[in-house]
Each structure stands twice: as C-alpha cells, then as structure tokens.
Amino acid sequence: MKGLYNAIVDLKAGRRTPEDVAKTALATGFAVSILLVLMFPVYWVVTASLSGGSTLLTSDGVFADPTGYNLEAYRTVLGGDRFWSALQNSLVVVFVTVSVTITLAVPGAYALSRRKFIGKSNVLYGYVLFTQVGAGLSIAVLVALYALFVEFGVNNNLLVLGLFYAGGAIPFNTWLLKLFMDNIPVSYEEAAIVDGASQWQVMREIILPLAKPGLAVVLVFAFLAGWNEFIVAQTLLSPGNETLSIELYGLATGSRHSTPWTEFAAFAILFALPVALIYFFAQSYVESGLSFGGMEG
Amino acid sequence: MGVFPSGRSTTELVDDLNLETRDLIGWLLVAPGLLLFSMFMIYPIAMLIYISLTDATTAGSVVSGETSVVGFDNYVELLTDWQFWNSMSITWLYLALSLVLKVILAIGLAMVLTHERVKGKRYMRAIVIIPMGFPPIFTISVWRAMFSGARFGPMNEFLSMYNGAVTSVAGLVDTIVFFTTVNAPQFLLADVPVGFLSSRWTAFAAYVTTEVWLAYPFMVIIIVSALQDVPGELQDAAKVDGAGFFHRFVNVTFPSIKGPVIFASILTAATSFQNFLIPWVLNQGGPARQNELILVYGYREAIIENQFALASSIMTIAIIIIGMFMLLAVKKTNIAEGAA
Numbered sequence: 001m002k003g004l005y006n007a008i009v010d011l012k013a014g015r016r017t018p019e020d021v022a023k024t025a026l027a028t029g030f031a032v033s034i035l036l037v038l039m040f041p042v043y044w045v046v047t048a049s050l051s052g053g054s055t056l057l058t059s060d061g062v063f064a065d066p067t068g069y070n071l072e073a074y075r076t077v078l079g080g081d082r083f084w085s086a087l088q089n090s091l092v093v094v095f096v097t098v099s100v101t102i103t104l105a106v107p108g109a110y111a112l113s114r115r116k117f118i119g120k121s122n123v124l125y126g127y128v129l130f131t132q133v134g135a136g137l138s139i140a141v142l143v144a145l146y147a148l149f150v151e152f153g154v155n156n157n158l159l160v161l162g163l164f165y166a167g168g169a170i171p172f173n174t175w176l177l178k179l180f181m182d183n184i185p186v187s188y189e190e191a192a193i194v195d196g197a198s199q200w201q202v203m204r205e206i207i208l209p210l211a212k213p214g215l216a217v218v219l220v221f222a223f224l225a226g227w228n229e230f231i232v233a234q235t236l237l238s239p240g241n242e243t244l245s246i247e248l249y250g251l252a253t254g255s256r257h258s259t260p261w262t263e264f265a266a267f268a269i270l271f272a273l274p275v276a277l278i279y280f281f282a283q284s285y286v287e288s289g290l291s292f293g294g295m296e297g
Numbered sequence: 298m299g300v301f302p303s304g305r306s307t308t309e310l311v312d313d314l315n316l317e318t319r320d321l322i323g324w325l326l327v328a329p330g331l332l333l334f335s336m337f338m339i340y341p342i343a344m345l346i347y348i349s350l351t352d353a354t355t356a357g358s359v360v361s362g363e364t365s366v367v368g369f370d371n372y373v374e375l376l377t378d379w380q381f382w383n384s385m386s387i388t389w390l391y392l393a394l395s396l397v398l399k400v401i402l403a404i405g406l407a408m409v410l411t412h413e414r415v416k417g418k419r420y421m422r423a424i425v426i427i428p429m430g431f432p433p434i435f436t437i438s439v440w441r442a443m444f445s446g447a448r449f450g451p452m453n454e455f456l457s458m459y460n461g462a463v464t465s466v467a468g469l470v471d472t473i474v475f476f477t478t479v480n481a482p483q484f485l486l487a488d489v490p491v492g493f494l495s496s497r498w499t500a501f502a503a504y505v506t507t508e509v510w511l512a513y514p515f516m517v518i519i520i521v522s523a524l525q526d527v528p529g530e531l532q533d534a535a536k537v538d539g540a541g542f543f544h545r546f547v548n549v550t551f552p553s554i555k556g557p558v559i560f561a562s563i564l565t566a567a568t569s570f571q572n573f574l575i576p577w578v579l580n581q582g583g584p585a586r587q588n589e590l591i592l593v594y595g596y597r598e599a600i601i602e603n604q605f606a607l608a609s610s611i612m613t614i615a616i617i618i619i620g621m622f623m624l625l626a627v628k629k630t631n632i633a634e635g636a637a
Contacts, residue, residue: 100333
C-alpha cells in the first residue's frame with residue numbers, strides 16, 4: 001500500500017512517467033494472477049471446509065459465496081469419534097518415532113562428530129547415501145517386511161510402526177545432527193575435561209545444550225516422518241487402529257463411507273494444520289538445516 | 298567452573314583430552330542407531346533379494362520355508378512380461394514429462410519473482426512455496442478431489458465455465474451475423490462431466506499435474522537464489538549491446554542457473570521415479586492397471602495379487618535404479634564432502 005501511495009506521489013511530482021508506473025503495475029498484476037491460479041487448490045480446500053451444508057456442491061460452482069461460510073463441517077468432524085481415535089493412534093506412532101529417533105541419533109551423531117573408530121567413514125557415507133532417498137525405499141522393503149511382520153503377528157502394532165519410521169529416519173537425522181555438532185568448538189569440551197568433567201557430563205552439559213537448534217530440527221523431521229506417512233501404515237494396520245492419514249485417505253476415496261467434500265476438506269485441514277504451522281514457524285530453522293546439506297546449490 | 302568434580306589422575310586426563318582415541322566408545326554410541334536402521338532397511342533389502350530368487354507366492358509361504366530357490370526365473374518372467382515394460386515406460390515417461398514441466402514452470406516463476414518491475418516479491422516468494430508446507434497425502438487427496446469425475450468437481454466446473462464462455466461467444470456472433478444461425482461448434486465444447494481418472498491419458502495428465510505442483514517450490518527456491526547471484530551489470534551490458542530477451546536468457550541467465558537446475562533436477566527426478574502416493578491415491582495406478590508406476594506395480598503384485606517372489610524381483614530392480622540415483626546425487630552434489 002505504501003508502494004502504491006509513493007507511486008501516486010511520484011507520478012504527481014513528475015518523478016515517474018505514467019508509462020513507467022503502468023509497466024510496474026502490469027508486471028505485478030501478472031505475477032499476482034499466476035499466484036492466484038497456482039494457489040487455487042489451497043483456496044478450494046479452505047472454501048470447501050467452510051461451506052458445510054451450503055451450496056458448494058449444488059449449483060454455484062467452485063467459488064462458494066463467502067457470506068455462507070460456516071464451521072459446520074469442522075463441527076461434524078470434531079464431533080465424531082473417528083477423528084479423535086485416529087488422532088490418538090497418530091500421536092502414539094509419532095511419540096515412538098520422535099523419542100526413538102532422538103535417543104539413537106544423538107549418541108550416534110556425537111560419535112560420528114567427535115570419535116575416531118574403524119569403519120566410521122563407511123557408516124557416514126552409507127548414511128549420506130540414504131539421506132538422498134525418498135519414501136520409495138520404505139515401500140520397496142515393505143514387501144519383505146510385510147511378510148515378516150505378519151508372521152510374527154506385529155503388523156497391527158502402533159509401536160512397531162513407530163519404530164519402523166524411526167529406523168528410516170535415523171540416517172538423515174544422525175547426519176544432520178552430526179553437522180550441527182561439527183560446528184561446536186572442541187575447546188569447550190577440553191576445558192570441561194580439564195575441570196574434571198566425565199565423558200557423560202561433557203555430552204550432557206556441553207554438547208546437548210549447544211546442539212539445541214539441531215535437536216529442534218531433528219524433532220520436526222521425526223515428527224513429520226511419523227505424522228505424514230500413509231501407505232506403510234495403511235498396509236500394516238487393521239481397521240480400528242487407523243492413523244489420521246489412513247482416515248484422510250478413506251474420506252478422499254470414499255472407500256469407507258461416502259462423505260461430503262466439506263467434511264473431507266475440514267478433516268484434511270485439521271490434519272495438515274500442525275504440519276503447516278510447524279513448517280512456517282520453523283522455516284528459518286529448517287532452511288538452515290537444509291543449507292547444511294549443500295541443498296542451496 | 299565448579300560444576301564438575303575434580304581430582305582425577307593425570308593419565309585419565311590425558312586420555313580424556315585426546316578425544317579421538319577410543320574406538321570402542323565410538324562404536325557403542327553409533328551401534329544402536331545403526332542396528333535399528335539395518336533391521337528395518339538393510340536386512341529387508343537382503344531378504345527382498347532372497348525372496349526374488351524363490352517361488353514364494355503368499356506372505357505365509359515367504360516365511361514358512363516351503364519355498365524353493367528357483368534362481369533367476371522371476372527375472373526372466375518379468376523381462377518377458379508386457380505388464381513390466383508398460384510399467385517401466387510409464388514410470389520414465391512420468392519422470393521425464395513432469396521434470397520438463399517443473400523446470401519450465403520453476404524457471405518462469407523464478408524469473409517473475411526476481412523481476413525488478415514486480416512489487417511485493419518477498420510476500421510472493423513466501424506464497425509460492427506454500428505447497429512444500431503440506432503433508433503429501435493431504436496435497437494428493439486434494440488433487441484427487443480436483444480431478445473428481447463428479448459433475449461438480451472443480452475441474453469439471455471449469456470445463457462447464459469454458460463451455461458457457463464458448464456458447465456465449467457463439468451466441469454473440471449469432472446476433473451480429475443476422476442472416477444465418479451460428480451455433481457453438483461441437484469440437485470446441487467439452488463433454489462434461491469428464492471422468493478424468495477413469496481414462497488412461499487424462500489420469501496420467503492428472504498425475505503429472507499433481508507431481509509438478511508438489512515439486513515446483515523446491516526448484517523455485519533453488520533457482521531464485523541462483524538468479525539473485527547473476528550480476529546485474531552482465532544483464533545491463535547485454536541490454537546495451539542490443540541483446541533481446543531471448544538472447545539474454547540463453548547467453549547470460551541460463552548459464553548462471555544451469556548448475557542449480559541440474560542439481561535440483563537429479564533430486565526431483567529421483568523422487569518422481571519412486572513416487573507411489575500420486576498414482577495410488579488418484580486411482581491406484583488405473584484404469585485397468587495401465588498407469589502403474591513401478592512401485593505401485595510391485596506393491597500390487599505382493600500385497601493384492603499374492604505374488605511375493607515376482608514382486609520382490611520388481612522391487613529389487615527398482616532399488617537398483619534408486620541406488621543409482623542416490624549415487625548420482627551424492628557424486629554430483631558433493632553432499633558427502635564431510636564423510637570422507
């Protein structure tokens with residue numbers, strides 16, 4: 001708005017020609033219209049979630065009347081049992097994933113950052129290789145794991161599922177944390193040891209507090225690994241043990257019961273909201289975490 | 298500092314000071330994580346390779362030991378199977394097409410979002426990367442709704458609007474041209490509702506659209522930061538020399554963003570190759586198994602068709618290709634610099 005005001009003032013004073021201002025306005029308008037088209041799915045899901053019981057699906061097309069917005073769809077989703085039991089299951093899985101990942105990644109990262117041992121570079125290289133792989137590998141190995149899990153009767157187990165996600169999250173998070181720890185000067189530890197600190201104390205009172213930003217990033221990634229995953233959960237868990245992502249899929253495909261889009265949209269937003277919030281608040285953290293990986297090119 | 302108990306022997310101190318001597322502790326600290334990771338990733342890969350050499354069918358037969366080793370029979374069967382080659386081709390086509398579209402869209406967006414004439418670029422950059430902040434299953438199920446075959450699905454609504462526009466233009470022409478009746482030509486009108494996900498190529502187009510929407514923000518971020526490093530003087534000098542937009546793009550802009558674009562392309566190509574969720578959520582690789590990307594193909598053969606041995610050989614081939622992508626990414630991007 002201030003830019004607009006300045007432009008008008010500049011125009012009046014003759015500092016800018018009308019042609020110049022028009023070009024800027026045109027370019028900006030072009031950029032804005034591209035963004036509007038790109039963001040349509042986001043707009044649609046928000047509108048749909050707010051149009052419970054109204055005209056969205058009958059005649060007015062995709063641009064529902066904002067005066068008819070209401071929270072009915074959210075009330076339906078939050079008033080039912082399914083959302084809450086799925087949330088509970090998701091939280092169990094996420095809790096296991098996060099706590100196991102942190103407990104195992106911290107000592108591993110410390111050893112890789114500070115210790116010298118046989119095979120260290122091999123472990124590190126292997127971990128780095130596996131940071132490059134998406135969810136595809138876990139689907140490929142799912143074929144073998146499925147047979148095993150079914151045989152041992154642990155397929156329908158939220159704790160085992162959380163453990164599985166943690167196993168997949170170990171390489172990336174250990175490596176990330178190692179990079180954070182590499183930036184902590186060794187002289188701090190040496191000073192503490194001269195003061196008589198034990199190895200354990202060095203780790204607890206020097207390394208952990210200084211690696212806090214790194215721990216926060218690992219926490220976020222481990223949370224996402226457990227919260228977002230769908231297909232492994234869908235394959236392993238039986239009805240009654242659904243996580244949020246499974247319920248969302250059920251609503252989207254109408255396989256369970258045919259649901260109005262308004263409810264699907266409300267459920268989807270409730271599911272995505274924590275992730276989006278974490279992402280936008282932790283963006284600078286996550287980005288600094290990614291830049292460690294040379295991902296800025 | 299007083300926090301730590303003092304009074305340790307000199308040799309202990311020297312030992313502790315030399316932080317890099319103790320092999321055993323290092324291993325003990327790494328071992329638990331490595332073990333868990335191996336249990337759920339390395340061991341299953343080994344098992345997958347083994348299963349692919351047997352004649353296992355159901356999940357029960359895999360572990361019961363009632364199977365016999367048949368060597369490379371599964372691979373031979375696979376390589377002569379039309380279904381496998383169909384899946385491979387559609388996977389690579391999906392990868393290539395979505396990559397080209399992503400690169401074009403991302404370069405275009407990045408150039409708009411770094412253009413001097415565009416105001417409010419900072420906010421726009423924050424908005425343009427929004428798709429990155431959602432869980433993939435959320436994004437993909439929203440796109441499934443977009444492409445819904447229902448009469449009031451968003452894409453069908455747009456087609457109706459388009460039909461309406463064509464018809465009203467025809468009506469306008471009809472009133473102007475008074476001596477004859479002008480109707481909207483049929484070939485310009487879409488036959489609404491279109492069942493996007495129930496015919497092969499429209500479903501494939503829906504996959505590619507979803508993939509592009511999921512992956513473009515990552516590319517935009519990388520290209521924007523590369524474009525910001527392009528020296529302005531270079532552009533100005535080219536302008537003074539009378540170079541047009543096209544020449545400036547080919548000779549100044551593109552060479553300076555080539556590296557980052559290749560880097561981002563390798564990473565996103567690797568994830569496209571192993572995409573499972575998009576085909577699965579949109580229509581389970583359908584219609585009639587025509588659009589099964591390689592992982593969907595392997596998954597279905599195992600979990601639904603109970604062909605674990607065959608599925609394992611599919612997955613083994615997929616893992617080999619994924620592994621090559623991993624090596625390529627690490628080699629090309631110097632990501633493992635610190636590991637050596």
